[in-house]
Amino acid sequence: MEKKTIFSGMRPTGRLQLGNLLGALDNWIKLQDKYRCLFCVVDWHALTTAYEDPALLKENTYEMVIDWLAAGLDPEESIIFRQSDVKEHAELHLLLSMFTPLSWLERVPTYKDQLQQLKDKNLSTYGFLGYPLLMAADILLYRAEAVPVGEDQIPHIEITREIARRFNHLYQKPYFPEPETILNKVKVLPGIDGRKMSKSYGNTISMSDRPDEVRKKVRQMITDPGRVRKNDPGNPSVCTAFTFHGVFNAEEVASVEQVCRRGEIGCVECKKQLAERLVSYLEPIYERRQALQKEKNYIREILADGAKRASALAAENMAEIRELMNLGQL
Ligand code: AMP
Ligand code: TRP
Secondary structure, three states: OOOOEEEEEEOOOOOOEHHHHHHHHHHHHHHOOOOEEEEEEOHHHHHHHHOOOHHHHHHHHHHHHHHHHHHOOOOOOOEEEEHHHOOHHHHHHHHHHOOOOHHHHHOOHHHHHHHHHOOOOOOOOHHHHOHHHHHHHHHHHOOOOEEEOOHHHHHHHHHHHHHHHHHHHHOOOOOOOOOEEEOOOOOOOEOOOOOEOOHHHOOOOEOOOOHHHHHHHHHHOOOOOOOOOOOOOOOHHHOHHHHHHHHHOHHHHHHHHHHHHOOOOOHHHHHHHHHHHHHHHHHHHHHHHHHHHOOHHHHHHHHHHHHHHHHHHHHHHHHHHHHHOOOOOO
16 A cells, blocks of 8 residues: 655754654654655745745755654655755646635744744745745645645644645645645743744754753753742642653652642752653764764755655646646647
């Protein structure tokens, strides 16, 4: 039986943070031997907000692929490629735009949020409004059946499903599957201030932070504000450090909870234990990263090979899509 196809992508906007790793990448790694996986560096998506200053796009593309491989993506198993290398993404985006009502795009919650959050940029552009549609094109081009992403991407998968339905209805063939979202156990990883971990909040721990940086950031984490003295009983359910224990220190999380609730461990000591767990979790990733950083040619080859494999799939599907819209050979 043919393997199901999975597609996901990330914008090359700099070093990955632990939210990207735990919310998405960790799941990609787990899925790669069971499915046909395509993982895409979506540089056109990055350009929707970085169009004024694209200087770092190529550098960030390398760095991101290095993070992916260091974390455990396997280029033999998965197709790893750059969006702008497969022009069919743009062609399908254009075709889908013909029948996508503006109101669908305007009501995507991330659209208004991002406009608010990135006020310093002029985002009243055509490209930015079309961000979710380009994402739909990415996914539908390979007729992917599932998309592993963090919770914040759910509205984008939802609109992708609507677009698939509309296409299938208009051109009278159930051509595109409606993709499912695959969430990881960690749906939203908080940052050190307790809000969602995100570069735009400045609350991240990066995958490539060095041990001292990690220790410093863990010391800054928000804990139970009701806890004044170190032997006051704590409430782990409002403590960011405790959430991290749950993710990175699963074997000991039950006992951490107990000693916290009984006031038998202070926040300083508890964070020290957490920091050391994080440091040893990140160490092997960092080592692999260092080795890969010397191999730019190797990364380039992976992306070239990925583009070739993705293009072959894209060309085949695109020919069928053109035919369904009466744009095929005369
Ligand atoms: P972005 O860097 O925003 O393009 O995100 C890339 C991927 O990481 C997407 O699948 C996001 O849903 C996921 N992601 C980003 N931040 C977090 C977070 N704090 N918790 C969980 N997933 C996240
Ligand atoms: N919008 C996604 C994000 O910000 C990135 C993305 C672009 C994507 N195209 C995709 C994710 C297709 C999954 C599938 O993280």
